Amino acid sequence: MAGERTRERGELEGEVMRLLWKHVDPMSARDLQDLFTGPVPAYTTLLTALTRLEKKGQVIRSGDSPRKVRFQASRSGEDFTSDSMLSALDRAGDRHAALLAFAGTLDDDDVALLKSAFGRKSSKR
Template identity: 45%
Template sequence: MAGARSRSAGALEALVMRALWTAAAPLSANAIQATFDDPAPAQTTILTVLSRLEAKGLVSRRALSPRRVMFEPAVSSAQAHAADMVEVLDGAQDREDALMAFTDNLSEGDLDLVMDAIASRRSRRGS
Protein backbone atom coordinates (compact mmCIF):
# COMPACT_ATOMS: atom_id res chain seq x y z
CA MET A 1 0.00 0.00 0.00
CA ALA A 2 1.65 3.19 -1.18
CA GLY A 3 2.19 5.82 1.47
CA ALA A 4 1.62 3.48 4.41
CA ARG A 5 4.09 3.82 7.24
CA SER A 6 5.52 0.70 8.80
CA ARG A 7 7.85 2.50 11.26
CA SER A 8 7.55 5.56 13.45
CA ALA A 9 9.77 8.55 12.67
CA GLY A 10 11.73 7.92 15.86
CA ALA A 11 12.26 4.27 14.97
CA LEU A 12 13.52 5.24 11.51
CA GLU A 13 15.94 7.76 13.03
CA ALA A 14 17.19 5.08 15.42
CA LEU A 15 17.77 2.62 12.56
CA VAL A 16 19.65 5.22 10.52
CA MET A 17 21.81 6.09 13.53
CA ARG A 18 22.50 2.40 14.20
CA ALA A 19 23.65 1.99 10.59
CA LEU A 20 26.02 4.95 10.98
CA TRP A 21 27.34 3.84 14.38
CA THR A 22 28.13 0.33 13.16
CA ALA A 23 29.77 1.46 9.94
CA ALA A 24 33.56 1.58 9.73
CA ALA A 25 33.43 4.69 7.53
CA PRO A 26 30.98 7.42 6.50
CA LEU A 27 28.02 6.16 4.46
CA SER A 28 26.01 7.48 1.55
CA ALA A 29 22.22 7.59 1.77
CA ASN A 30 22.16 4.69 -0.68
CA ALA A 31 24.45 2.61 1.57
CA ILE A 32 22.26 3.42 4.58
CA GLN A 33 19.17 2.39 2.63
CA ALA A 34 20.86 -0.94 1.84
CA THR A 35 21.11 -1.75 5.57
CA PHE A 36 17.31 -1.97 5.87
CA ASP A 37 15.28 -5.13 5.53
CA ASP A 38 12.48 -5.08 2.98
CA PRO A 39 10.57 -2.96 2.65
CA ALA A 40 13.36 -0.40 2.83
CA PRO A 41 12.38 3.26 3.06
CA ALA A 42 12.76 5.33 -0.10
CA GLN A 43 16.06 7.12 -0.56
CA THR A 44 14.24 10.47 -0.28
CA THR A 45 12.91 9.35 3.11
CA ILE A 46 16.44 8.42 4.21
CA LEU A 47 17.69 11.84 3.07
CA THR A 48 14.88 13.58 5.00
CA VAL A 49 15.76 11.62 8.15
CA LEU A 50 19.45 12.46 7.69
CA SER A 51 18.61 16.17 7.35
CA ARG A 52 16.59 16.04 10.56
CA LEU A 53 19.38 14.19 12.37
CA GLU A 54 21.87 16.76 11.09
CA ALA A 55 19.67 19.59 12.42
CA LYS A 56 19.65 17.85 15.82
CA GLY A 57 23.45 17.69 15.79
CA LEU A 58 23.54 13.89 15.60
CA VAL A 59 24.86 13.52 12.04
CA SER A 60 27.45 15.38 10.02
CA ARG A 61 27.40 15.63 6.25
CA ARG A 62 30.45 15.66 4.02
CA ALA A 63 29.92 16.60 0.37
CA LEU A 64 32.61 15.06 -1.79
CA SER A 65 30.81 16.51 -4.83
CA PRO A 66 27.29 17.82 -5.43
CA ARG A 67 26.07 14.27 -6.13
CA ARG A 68 28.28 12.40 -3.69
CA VAL A 69 27.45 13.11 -0.07
CA MET A 70 28.58 10.99 2.86
CA PHE A 71 27.16 10.94 6.37
CA GLU A 72 28.70 10.03 9.71
CA PRO A 73 27.59 10.21 13.32
CA ALA A 74 28.46 13.48 15.07
CA VAL A 75 28.12 11.83 18.49
CA SER A 76 28.78 8.34 19.77
CA SER A 77 26.01 5.91 20.59
CA ALA A 78 26.86 6.27 24.29
CA GLN A 79 26.66 10.08 24.12
CA ALA A 80 23.32 9.99 22.30
CA HIS A 81 21.76 7.49 24.69
CA ALA A 82 23.05 9.38 27.72
CA ALA A 83 21.49 12.58 26.36
CA ASP A 84 18.19 10.71 25.86
CA MET A 85 18.25 9.49 29.46
CA VAL A 86 18.96 13.00 30.79
CA GLU A 87 16.14 14.41 28.66
CA VAL A 88 13.68 11.85 30.04
CA LEU A 89 14.89 12.53 33.58
CA ASP A 90 14.52 16.28 33.06
CA GLY A 91 10.89 15.67 32.08
CA ALA A 92 10.10 13.66 35.20
CA GLN A 93 7.62 15.21 37.61
CA ASP A 94 9.68 13.95 40.55
CA ARG A 95 13.37 13.56 39.65
CA GLU A 96 14.26 11.68 42.84
CA ASP A 97 11.44 9.15 42.41
CA ALA A 98 12.40 8.65 38.78
CA LEU A 99 16.02 7.98 39.72
CA MET A 100 14.99 5.58 42.48
CA ALA A 101 12.64 3.70 40.13
CA PHE A 102 15.40 3.57 37.50
CA THR A 103 17.92 2.06 39.90
CA ASP A 104 15.31 -0.47 41.08
CA ASN A 105 15.29 -1.80 37.51
CA LEU A 106 19.07 -2.17 37.16
CA SER A 107 20.87 -5.49 37.43
CA GLU A 108 23.57 -5.94 40.05
CA GLY A 109 26.18 -5.59 37.29
CA ASP A 110 24.64 -2.32 36.08
CA LEU A 111 24.49 -1.02 39.65
CA ASP A 112 28.21 -1.79 40.02
CA LEU A 113 28.93 0.10 36.78
CA VAL A 114 26.93 3.11 37.98
CA MET A 115 28.65 3.09 41.35
CA ASP A 116 32.07 2.90 39.66
CA ALA A 117 31.10 5.78 37.34
CA ILE A 118 29.98 7.89 40.31
CA ALA A 119 33.20 7.17 42.20
CA SER A 120 35.28 8.01 39.13
CA ARG A 121 33.43 11.27 38.52
CA ARG A 122 33.75 12.31 42.16
CA SER A 123 37.46 11.59 42.18
CA ARG A 124 37.94 13.69 39.02
CA ARG A 125 35.99 16.54 40.63
CA GLY A 126 37.98 16.27 43.82
CA SER A 127 34.87 15.66 45.96
Protein backbone atom coordinates in the same frame (compact mmCIF):
# COMPACT_ATOMS: atom_id res chain seq x y z
CA MET B 1 0.61 -0.29 -1.29
CA ALA B 2 1.98 3.23 -1.76
CA GLY B 3 1.85 5.39 1.33
CA GLU B 4 1.45 2.46 3.72
CA ARG B 5 3.57 2.93 6.84
CA THR B 6 6.06 0.10 7.43
CA ARG B 7 7.59 1.60 10.58
CA GLU B 8 6.37 3.44 13.64
CA ARG B 9 6.93 7.18 13.79
CA GLY B 10 10.61 7.92 14.51
CA GLU B 11 11.69 4.32 13.96
CA LEU B 12 13.49 5.04 10.67
CA GLU B 13 15.54 7.83 12.24
CA GLY B 14 16.47 5.48 15.08
CA GLU B 15 17.55 2.78 12.64
CA VAL B 16 19.61 5.28 10.65
CA MET B 17 21.35 6.49 13.80
CA ARG B 18 22.14 2.91 14.91
CA LEU B 19 23.72 2.24 11.52
CA LEU B 20 25.74 5.46 11.61
CA TRP B 21 26.96 4.71 15.15
CA LYS B 22 28.21 1.30 13.99
CA HIS B 23 30.20 2.84 11.13
CA VAL B 24 32.59 5.62 12.09
CA ASP B 25 33.38 6.73 8.54
CA PRO B 26 30.91 8.98 6.69
CA MET B 27 28.43 7.05 4.54
CA SER B 28 26.27 7.81 1.53
CA ALA B 29 22.52 7.27 1.58
CA ARG B 30 23.05 4.33 -0.82
CA ASP B 31 25.60 2.79 1.58
CA LEU B 32 23.07 3.09 4.38
CA GLN B 33 20.32 1.62 2.21
CA ASP B 34 22.43 -1.50 1.66
CA LEU B 35 22.72 -2.07 5.42
CA PHE B 36 19.00 -2.34 6.18
CA THR B 37 17.95 -5.86 7.12
CA GLY B 38 14.20 -5.24 7.25
CA PRO B 39 12.15 -3.22 4.80
CA VAL B 40 14.58 -1.03 2.84
CA PRO B 41 13.46 2.60 2.76
CA ALA B 42 13.25 4.39 -0.58
CA TYR B 43 16.29 6.52 -1.36
CA THR B 44 14.29 9.75 -1.12
CA THR B 45 12.73 8.65 2.19
CA LEU B 46 16.18 7.96 3.57
CA LEU B 47 17.44 11.37 2.41
CA THR B 48 14.46 13.02 4.10
CA ALA B 49 15.26 11.23 7.37
CA LEU B 50 18.94 12.20 7.10
CA THR B 51 18.01 15.85 6.46
CA ARG B 52 15.75 15.85 9.52
CA LEU B 53 18.50 14.30 11.62
CA GLU B 54 20.91 16.95 10.35
CA LYS B 55 18.48 19.73 11.38
CA LYS B 56 18.29 18.14 14.85
CA GLY B 57 22.09 18.23 15.09
CA GLN B 58 22.42 14.44 15.20
CA VAL B 59 23.99 14.02 11.75
CA ILE B 60 26.79 15.86 9.95
CA ARG B 61 26.55 16.18 6.18
CA SER B 62 29.72 16.48 4.10
CA GLY B 63 30.47 16.54 0.39
CA ASP B 64 30.25 19.10 -2.36
CA SER B 65 27.94 17.43 -4.88
CA PRO B 66 24.78 15.32 -4.56
CA ARG B 67 26.60 12.13 -5.57
CA LYS B 68 29.40 12.71 -3.07
CA VAL B 69 27.28 13.65 -0.05
CA ARG B 70 28.16 11.60 3.03
CA PHE B 71 26.62 11.47 6.49
CA GLN B 72 27.97 10.61 9.90
CA ALA B 73 26.71 10.80 13.45
CA SER B 74 27.60 14.05 15.19
CA ARG B 75 28.33 12.19 18.45
CA SER B 76 28.57 8.64 19.72
CA GLY B 77 25.58 6.54 20.65
CA GLU B 78 26.76 6.54 24.25
CA ASP B 79 26.89 10.35 24.36
CA PHE B 80 23.44 10.56 22.77
CA THR B 81 21.98 8.12 25.30
CA SER B 82 23.60 9.93 28.21
CA ASP B 83 22.21 13.27 27.02
CA SER B 84 18.75 11.71 26.55
CA MET B 85 18.81 10.34 30.10
CA LEU B 86 19.84 13.72 31.52
CA SER B 87 17.13 15.46 29.47
CA ALA B 88 14.52 13.06 30.81
CA LEU B 89 15.66 13.80 34.37
CA ASP B 90 15.48 17.53 33.71
CA ARG B 91 11.87 17.13 32.52
CA ALA B 92 10.84 15.01 35.51
CA GLY B 93 8.52 16.68 37.98
CA ASP B 94 10.35 14.95 40.82
CA ARG B 95 13.97 14.26 39.89
CA HIS B 96 14.57 12.28 43.09
CA ALA B 97 11.59 9.97 42.45
CA ALA B 98 12.58 9.53 38.80
CA LEU B 99 16.13 8.54 39.74
CA LEU B 100 14.89 6.07 42.35
CA ALA B 101 12.40 4.55 39.90
CA PHE B 102 15.14 4.19 37.28
CA ALA B 103 17.60 2.69 39.77
CA GLY B 104 14.95 0.17 40.78
CA THR B 105 14.86 -1.21 37.22
CA LEU B 106 18.60 -1.82 36.92
CA ASP B 107 19.95 -5.36 37.02
CA ASP B 108 22.77 -6.39 39.37
CA ASP B 109 25.46 -5.94 36.69
CA ASP B 110 24.33 -2.36 35.99
CA VAL B 111 24.31 -1.54 39.71
CA ALA B 112 27.82 -2.97 40.13
CA LEU B 113 29.06 -0.96 37.14
CA LEU B 114 27.62 2.27 38.54
CA LYS B 115 29.07 1.60 42.00
CA SER B 116 32.45 1.00 40.41
CA ALA B 117 32.18 4.24 38.40
CA PHE B 118 31.19 6.24 41.48
CA GLY B 119 34.11 4.72 43.40
CA ARG B 120 36.57 5.84 40.72
CA LYS B 121 35.03 9.32 40.58
CA SER B 122 35.23 9.90 44.34
CA SER B 123 38.80 8.61 44.55
CA LYS B 124 39.96 11.27 42.06
CA ARG B 125 38.99 14.14 44.34
